[in-house]
Amino acid sequence: MSAPMLAATVPDSLTFAISAAVILAGALGVITSRNAVHAALSLVMTLFGVAVLFIEQQASFLAAVQIIVYAGAIVVLFLFVIMFLGVDRRENVAEEPLRGQRPLAVLLVAVAMGGVIALGVSAHWATGAHAVAGSTTAGHHSNVYVLGKAVFTTYLFAFEATAALLVIAVVGAVVLAKRPRSGESRGEEPAGPEEPAVDGSSADDEGPGGPPALVGGGASVTGAADHGGAG
Amino acid sequence: MSIPGEWYLILAAALFILGALGLLVRRNVLVMFMCIELMLNAANLTFVTYSRMLGDIGGQVVVFFVLVVAAAEVVVGLGIVVAIFRRRASSSADDLNALKG
Numbered sequence: 001m002s003a004p005m006l007a008a009t010v011p012d013s014l015t016f017a018i019s020a021a022v023i024l025a026g027a028l029g030v031i032t033s034r035n036a037v038h039a040a041l042s043l044v045m046t047l048f049g050v051a052v053l054f055i056e057q058q059a060s061f062l063a064a065v066q067i068i069v070y071a072g073a074i075v076v077l078f079l080f081v082i083m084f085l086g087v088d089r090r091e092n093v094a095e096e097p098l099r100g101q102r103p104l105a106v107l108l109v110a111v112a113m114g115g116v117i118a119l120g121v122s123a124h125w126a127t128g129a130h131a132v133a134g135s136t137t138a139g140h141h142s143n144v145y146v147l148g149k150a151v152f153t154t155y156l157f158a159f160e161a162t163a164a165l166l167v168i169a170v171v172g173a174v175v176l177a178k179r180p181r182s183g184e185s186r187g188e189e190p191a192g193p194e195e196p197a198v199d200g201s202s203a204d205d206e207g208p209g210g211p212p213a214l215v216g217g218g219a220s221v222t223g224a225a226d227h228g229g230a231g
Numbered sequence: 232m233s234i235p236g237e238w239y240l241i242l243a244a245a246l247f248i249l250g251a252l253g254l255l256v257r258r259n260v261l262v263m264f265m266c267i268e269l270m271l272n273a274a275n276l277t278f279v280t281y282s283r284m285l286g287d288i289g290g291q292v293v294v295f296f297v298l299v300v301a302a303a304e305v306v307v308g309l310g311i312v313v314a315i316f317r318r319r320a321s322s323s324a325d326d327l328n329a330l331k332g
Contacts, residue, residue, distance in 0.1 A: 008234045016234045020242050027246055027269050031253030036261050043265045046246070050272050053239065057283045062294050066275075069298050074268065074305050081309045082261060085316050097258065097325055105255035109248040116244045125237050126284040133289030136282060143291075150288045151295060162299040169303035176310030179317075 015056055023049035036082045040075055047071045058136065061144045239280040247273035258323045260312050264305065271301050 008016075022045055029042025047070045054063035134150050136143070151159050250269030257263055275294045282290025319326055 012233045016238060020238075023242065023246055024249070027249040027253075030262065030265050030269060031249060031257060036259055039262050039265055043268060046269060046272065050246075050276055053242075053276060054279055056233070057239070057279050059279045059282070059291050059294070062275075062279065062291055062298075065295070065298055069302060070268070070272075074302060077305060077309060078261065078265065081312060084313065085261075102256050105252055108255070109252045112251070113244055113248045117241060120237065120240055120244075125240060126281055128285060131286045131288075133287055133292065136286050136288050136291070146288050147291055147295070150292050154289075155292050155296075158296060162296055165303050166299065169306045173306045173310040176307065176314045 012056065015052065019049045019052045019056070022046070023053075037079065040078045040082060043078070044071050044075050047075070058143060061147050236280045236284040240277060243273045243276040243280065246270075246276065258325055260315075260324050260327075261309075263324065264308055264312075268301065268305070271297060 026042045026044075026046030026049060029045065030039045033039045033042060047066060051063040051066040051071075054060070054066060133154055134146065136146060247270050250266045250273060253266035253269065254263050257266065275297055278290040278294045278297070280290075282288065282294075315327065
């Protein structure tokens, strides 16, 4: 098992071994830590390890993007939401809400891992044509040059589509995170406010579309639907 | 000579199953999102490894797009978490039973 690894140079082997240990330790930290903040920090550990392995495989641009986008933006967003929602809520990891779920989950992922490795061993790991979309070292250019050329020529349409996707995601996030028009109480039950909404005294609490529904008389259905969408 | 790609693929498989295990057993929605990120990273590592093994830049381009999709997914997902939390004051997936029959 260690024979192919010994064929590599010592720095490469050390880099891979340490990065693999960091990645797996971080992943274990994510799935076992009780505090969500600790899970997020373990996630940063895993992301750094993956970035090191990207560099090890001559994907230096992706390593930089991995650090900037994942560790710099996504995890900070996670931490922001964790702090926003309250950090003192610790999950009791020891209790098991569904009996027998964890052994089943472990069994399932063990079967999946064994299946993937068995398939890889029996099928030579990587088969197929080489350098279909362009070589990684075309003309001895740098990684950024080759990657940029591929993105802006072969994959230009997909690149433009991701721009649209990002705009849609930003709009969706703003719509989802927007507070309701005037202070509706947080943490209210979904079925709660239907009765107060029809008496007309709290008509200004509704979003746009609420008051006409109230005037129309059939307020419960439309008002509740609008309420559910805005809240 | 660098590390053969098989080791990277095995490591990526291990990372993926750890993410899947966390997604199956954890109850906190935020931690479940982090486990999805773990699985996305495992897939990214696999793509980069295949890109190196086959000498093909396409794998790295796919990783680039996966990063964009992951960012969009996290933004929308955390927006949903915040919207749910405003209603239920809970970030546990077990409490999201409003559609239960």
